[in-house]
Amino acid sequence: MKRYRNGEIWDFETAEESGGREVILGLDGGTTSTVCICMPVISMSDPLPDPLPVLARAAAGCSNHNSVGEDAARETIEKVMADALLKSGSNRSAVRAVCLAVSGVNHPTDQQRILNWLRDIFPGNVRLYVHNDALAALASGTMGKLHGCVLIAGTGTIAYGFTEDGRDARAAGAGPILGDWGSGYGIAAQALTAVIRAYDGRGPDTMLTSNILSTLELSSPDELIGWTYVDPSWARIAALVPVVVSCAEAGDEVANKILQDSVEELALSVKAVVQRLSLSGEDGKHSFPLVMVGGVLEANRRWDIGREVVKCILRDYPGAVPIRPKPLGPIQCDFPTGVSPWDSFYGTDCRASSFSRVEPAVGAALLAWNSFMNAR
Amino acid sequence: MKRYRNGEIWDFETAEESGGREVILGLDGGTTSTVCICMPVISMSDPLPDPLPVLARAAAGCSNHNSVGEDAARETIEKVMADALLKSGSNRSAVRAVCLAVSGVNHPTDQQRILNWLRDIFPGNVRLYVHNDALAALASGTMGKLHGCVLIAGTGTIAYGFTEDGRDARAAGAGPILGDWGSGYGIAAQALTAVIRAYDGRGPDTMLTSNILSTLELSSPDELIGWTYVDPSWARIAALVPVVVSCAEAGDEVANKILQDSVEELALSVKAVVQRLSLSGEDGKHSFPLVMVGGVLEANRRWDIGREVVKCILRDYPGAVPIRPKPLGPIQCDFPTGVSPWDSFYGTDCRASSFSRVEPAVGAALLAWNSFMNAR
Numbered sequence: 176m177k178r179y180r181n182g183e184i185w186d187f188e189t190a191e192e193s194g195g196r197e198v199i200l201g202l203d204g205g206t207t208s209t210v211c212i213c214m215p216v217i218s219m220s221d222p223l224p225d226p227l228p229v230l231a232r233a234a235a236g237c238s239n240h241n242s243v244g245e246d247a248a249r250e251t252i253e254k255v256m257a258d259a260l261l262k263s264g265s266n267r268s269a270v271r272a273v274c275l276a277v278s279g280v281n282h283p284t285d286q287q288r289i290l291n292w293l294r295d296i297f298p299g300n301v302r303l304y305v306h307n308d309a310l311a312a313l314a315s316g317t318m319g320k321l322h323g324c325v326l327i328a329g330t331g332t333i334a335y336g337f338t339e340d341g342r343d344a345r346a347a348g349a350g351p352i353l354g355d356w357g358s359g360y361g362i363a364a365q366a367l368t369a370v371i372r373a374y375d376g377r378g379p380d381t382m383l384t385s386n387i388l389s390t391l392e393l394s395s396p397d398e399l400i401g402w403t404y405v406d407p408s409w410a411r412i413a414a415l416v417p418v419v420v421s422c423a424e425a426g427d428e429v430a431n432k433i434l435q436d437s438v439e440e441l442a443l444s445v446k447a448v449v450q451r452l453s454l455s456g457e458d459g460k461h462s463f464p465l466v467m468v469g470g471v472l473e474a475n476r477r478w479d480i481g482r483e484v485v486k487c488i489l490r491d492y493p494g495a496v497p498i499r500p501k502p503l504g505p506i507q508c509d510f511p512t513g514v515s516p517w518d519s520f521y522g523t524d525c526r527a528s529s530f531s532r533v534e535p536a537v538g539a540a541l542l543a544w545n546s547f548m549n550a551r
Numbered sequence: 552m553k554r555y556r557n558g559e560i561w562d563f564e565t566a567e568e569s570g571g572r573e574v575i576l577g578l579d580g581g582t583t584s585t586v587c588i589c590m591p592v593i594s595m596s597d598p599l600p601d602p603l604p605v606l607a608r609a610a611a612g613c614s615n616h617n618s619v620g621e622d623a624a625r626e627t628i629e630k631v632m633a634d635a636l637l638k639s640g641s642n643r644s645a646v647r648a649v650c651l652a653v654s655g656v657n658h659p660t661d662q663q664r665i666l667n668w669l670r671d672i673f674p675g676n677v678r679l680y681v682h683n684d685a686l687a688a689l690a691s692g693t694m695g696k697l698h699g700c701v702l703i704a705g706t707g708t709i710a711y712g713f714t715e716d717g718r719d720a721r722a723a724g725a726g727p728i729l730g731d732w733g734s735g736y737g738i739a740a741q742a743l744t745a746v747i748r749a750y751d752g753r754g755p756d757t758m759l760t761s762n763i764l765s766t767l768e769l770s771s772p773d774e775l776i777g778w779t780y781v782d783p784s785w786a787r788i789a790a791l792v793p794v795v796v797s798c799a800e801a802g803d804e805v806a807n808k809i810l811q812d813s814v815e816e817l818a819l820s821v822k823a824v825v826q827r828l829s830l831s832g833e834d835g836k837h838s839f840p841l842v843m844v845g846g847v848l849e850a851n852r853r854w855d856i857g858r859e860v861v862k863c864i865l866r867d868y869p870g871a872v873p874i875r876p877k878p879l880g881p882i883q884c885d886f887p888t889g890v891s892p893w894d895s896f897y898g899t900d901c902r903a904s905s906f907s908r909v910e911p912a913v914g915a916a917l918l919a920w921n922s923f924m925n926a927r
Contacts, residue, residue, distance in 0.1 A: 241780045346751040352779045354744030368730030375722040376823035403728045404617045447752035
């Protein structure tokens with residue numbers, strides 16, 4: 176196979192091939208991290224095997240082109256795919272289908288641009304799919320079926336919904352300038368703002384001041400100005416979310432208000448999608464999957480943002496069936512063994528889900544697998 | 552005189568010199584524009600001559616190093632100083648003092664860095680002063696005296712105050728990430744957010760949608776996401792403020808709420824400074840100058856943000872004497888003649904001011920002139 180740009184990424188392919196096993200790649204690319212999994216092409220069955228066979232998992236950093244630029248995003252994606260293939264003992268000649276689900280894919284032009292360079296990497300007979308990462312997250316909660324609503328809240332946030340008859344809608348996901356206030360970036364930026372306001376006399380004193388300054392090893396709030404200018408990357412700012420949660424848990428009113436406002440923002444995104452798609456039916460009580468992913472929702476702290484968002488949504492849409500996949504796959508050397516990858520969501524606090532749960536990269540692979548099997 | 556970096560900027564100095572007249576440079580550098588004026592060294596008098604003798608005025612773009620980087624900021628500043636000297640028929644050998652008042656100067660380290668390269672441009676006997684641009688704006692309203700409070704609201708916003716005994720305080724001015732919501736950037740970002748929220752079902756419909764889309768020549772709100780990512784410069788976003796004002800004037804509730812919130816934010820910055828410095832005395836009624844500058848406050852529209860901010864401040868501090876300098880100098884080839892440069896502020900709506908008014912670059916020159924005369 177011809178080597179293209181970043182040829183060295185594919186150097187491992189000079190090694191012996193792995194005996195003709197056909198594989199599928201699923202990639203979940205976000206602003207904070209990118210995960211690629213490699214699974215074998217299995218035959219269709221209902222239900223799917225549990226756990227799903229996953230041959231390998233590889234992880235890397237940001238692959239949102241809006242955040243790091245086109246070249247860096249492409250290199251990250253290409254490298255993490257190569258890593259997953261290498262770990263699985265396969266190479267590109269074994270690949271039958273690839274699904275990239277990447278944040279920052281908002282328009283057909285984004286999709287086409289990525290498809291173009293993906294086509295340079297894989298030969299013409301490989302099926303290629305490019306979507307927004309929200310799609311993979313939904314598929315991860317529904318085992319490849321596109322129905323329901325997904326809420327992602329990590330560094331950024333977006334709500335995406337799909338109906339069984341193929342309609343879709345989204346809310347938020349517009350980036351920090353355009354007011355994604357429930358996101359990790361939004362929460363942390365509000366906390367930093369609260370520190371500045373307390374310092375210059377525009378707002379109440381808050382525990383956030385000492386906790387954020389000590390976390391960042393700064394001595395005065397006015398040093399935050401320089402700190403944000405040095406490197407305004409969203410992920411760097413969003414990394415302060417745990418500090419906000421700690422302050423809220425310790426009773427700080429300012430931190431509590433920021434988290435409560437964020438809960439309402441996140442719930443509002445979901446409600447807007449559910450309403451536009453009538454996902455809950457005419458009586459408002461129909462059941463639909465509500466997949467929730469991302470660091471802000473998975474923090475698993477006493478002040479549990481994800482749980483509060485679910486409560487807020489269930490008040491209006493009691494038919495929502497929350498599903499929260501854990502970032503764990505069945506075969507992963509880099510995670511502790513003995514941990515069930517599909518923990519149930521909040522035990523019995525919320526309605527039990529009838530869906531198996533996998534991580535978004537597996538959701539992406541399932542989308543590719545579904546399309547590939549249907550086309551074969 | 553030796554030529555330094557960007558030597559070509561000073562090429563005009565090879566021309567004949569202008570006969571030994573001593574001059575002072577005052578520079579007001581902001582995120583949107585930079586203005587340098589050249590005035591002769593005049594003898595001290597009380598009152599100062601009105602109008603002040605200004606030999607030349609030159610303008611350029613952004614000189615905030617946080618916004619365009621150190622090199623571009625330096626080049627802009629150096630070029631606009633050279634332009635002012637060239638227009639005045641002087642050159643560097645005539646300069647006795649320079650005051651640069653530049654936004655983004657927040658720390659002694661910022662000040663020292665600029666002083667270092669400024670020293671490369673001017674010989675050792677020239678007095679050099681570097682301040683935050685708020686200082687020049689205040690001096691422009693008080694004819695060189697540092698007393699009172701200044702509110703700047705252009706692309707960014709900051710409130711700065713000084714007492715007669717030399718204490719100072721500031722509020723806001725922390726940049727877009729840290730919540731300068733009353734700024735031009737803040738107003739426009741909230742308007743863009745409102746468009747996205749209306750589009751995806753999270754907020755009420757607003758006239759802002761059609762007006763902003765047609766201004767930007769876009770066809771759908773989701774294209775705003777790409778638009779903000781292409782070039783996230785604050786000034787580009789702040790340029791949408793007039794659209795927000797137009798929508799508010801036409802009765803749009805969303806736009807009106809954004810402007811009203813911004814008025815309260817801007818007034819709050821001033822109140823925080825006035826309170827910390829006790830500028831209004833123990834009875835809260837003492838008189839103090841309140842200098843107001845920047846595009847957001849000078850828009851001079853029916854929905855007049857500056858007037859509303861003043862009203863809001865006067866409710867708490869009736870002693871505030873609002874002063875709003877016009878961006879006009881007495882000797883300017885690039886402005887229409889016959890226009891009085893020191894328009895009174897809002898006619899009789901507010902208290903008359905006892906101060907002459909000049910533009911911030913002249914304020915910077917007055918600061919340099921004061922220090923130079925006192926030291927001579």
